[in-house]
Amino acid sequence: MRQDNRLPRVLHALLHLSDMKDPATSEQLAGMLNTNAAVVRRTMAGLRDQGILISIKGHGGGWQLARPLEKITLAEIYEALGAPTLFALGCNNENSQCLMEKAANAATARALQKASETFIGILSSVTMADLAVDFEKRLAELGLSPDDPHHSGDHHH
């Protein structure tokens, strides 16, 4: 399949949302994420259902954070995205009758399972606030104050 960029994209979007006073429209976010408004709506729908985001219809509407960054873990976000398939690698015939295939699949699955636990474990230990701190650090490294415009990037609004 094609590479799944939803997680990093959503993280990126949430950082921008945390930086805005008014709701951001899907169109605006699409510009920041270099994609399409429909993709934004589709991708963020899960986060809305999960209570991480709020979507507002009509004039002046758009997307807003439903909670402070401290109360959003990356694991929650991943779950809200539907916990999409993590691995490009997998076992084909999971219910084969061949015992050798079963042994081969079991060994592969064990390694993947442990890797998955590591992944989820790290996501659980990181909040969006941690990302915001990382962002501020990067900003400071460029010699800019936090009051300077944050959205310096290659997106075109």
Next chain:
Amino acid sequence: MRQDNRLPRVLHALLHLSDMKDPATSEQLAGMLNTNAAVVRRTMAGLRDQGILISIKGHGGGWQLARPLEKITLAEIYEALGAPTLFALGCNNENSQCLMEKAANAATARALQKASETFIGILSSVTMADLAVDFEKRLAELGLSPDDPHHSGDHHH
């Protein structure tokens, strides 16, 4: 992209090879793996180049293990396959100018990196001999002796 089944497939193939006296043709292995001879040749080419397998042309030829199972780790096999992309998930714009995107990508990449290390670590600690032991256990659980035919499966030779 489509799911990558090369690793478990190759593990399965090596177990069968370890169980045979004569070289197995790509055609035979394809039957065991429910695939095509050309796929077998393509997939196993890396293992041959890496010195894990030997391929023999001509009459009576086919594929053989180049070493005992104890001396083949799963990590070597994964490497021999070209260390194919492990994750279905990834960051899109790795060299973005947007600091928020950088922070989002970095957090995602960190989690993936740790998961990858876990995966490789496990593969490094397991040898094909361990898989053979697992296979024998499964065989014993069915009340069969190791001398009974091993290749009871859903493949059609």
Next chain:
DNA sequence: AATCATGTAACTTTTAATGTTACGTGATTC
């Protein structure tokens, strides 16, 4: 009533593994 923005469906595009076909090359057998 007009406009804005989300919600959603339907369809196309993309990308890499897998499946398939075909043919070249080297080794074995008679």
Next chain:
DNA sequence: GAATCACGTAACATTAAAAGTTACATGATT
């Protein structure tokens, strides 16, 4: 030494799921 066997490899079709795209319905604001 000719036929056959089996690998080596290229070229192309198929597949699957995310992403891109288009279109339109629904609800909110002015």
